[in-house]
Amino acid sequence: xxxxxxxxxxxxxxxxxxxxxxxxxxxxxxxxxxxxxxxxxxxxxxxxxxxxxxxxxxxxxxxxxxxxxxxxxxxxxxxxxxxxxxxxxxxxxxxxxxxxxxxxx
Numbered sequence: 001x002x003x004x005x006x007x008x009x010x011x012x013x014x015x016x017x018x019x020x021x022x023x024x025x026x027x028x029x030x031x032x033x034x035x036x037x038x039x040x041x042x043x044x045x046x047x048x049x050x051x052x053x054x055x056x057x058x059x060x061x062x063x064x065x066x067x068x069x070x071x072x073x074x075x076x077x078x079x080x081x082x083x084x085x086x087x088x089x090x091x092x093x094x095x096x097x098x099x100x101x102x103x104x105x
Contacts, residue, residue, distance in 0.1 A: 001048050004093070004096075004097050005048065005097060007093070008060075008063070008090065008093050008094060008097060009041070009044070009045075011086060011089065011090050011093065012037060012040075012041050012044075012063065012064070012090055013041075014086060015037060015064065015083065015086050015087060015090060016034055016037055016038065016041075018080075018082060018083050018086065019033060019034040019037070019083065020034070022080075029073050029074055029075040030075065032073045032075070033065060033070060033073065033075050036064075036065050036069075037063075037064055037065070040059060040062065040063050040064065041063075043055075043059050044056070044059045044060070044063065047059050053101050053104075056098075056101060057098050057101040057102060060094040060095070060097050060098035060101070061094060061095060061098050062094075063090055063091065063094040064087050064090050064091055064094075065087075066091070
């Protein structure tokens with residue numbers, strides 16, 4: 001696993017840490033958000049371990065929910081700017097890491 005991938009995983013874990021207090025307060029929307037992120041993180045780790053670049057590429061492009069997905073569950077990014085900033089950074093980094101995998105097709 002390269003350093004970029006390690007950094008991405010650390011940022012995803014930081015995002016989960018930001019969502020944790022909201023989950024503990026019973027925020028069901030935050031739990032749905034976090035559950036999706038945990039699922040994707042698990043898939044990412046499995047894809048890295050297996051060396052399956054096709055699967056890895058797809059996971060990296062969808063590592064965290066996009067804004068439309070969060071709108072669908074009514075998770076308001078506007079009242080959680082720290083979560084939004086980190087989520088946005090993770091999406092960009094995931095796409096950046098996936099680019100060479102896409103280019104190799």
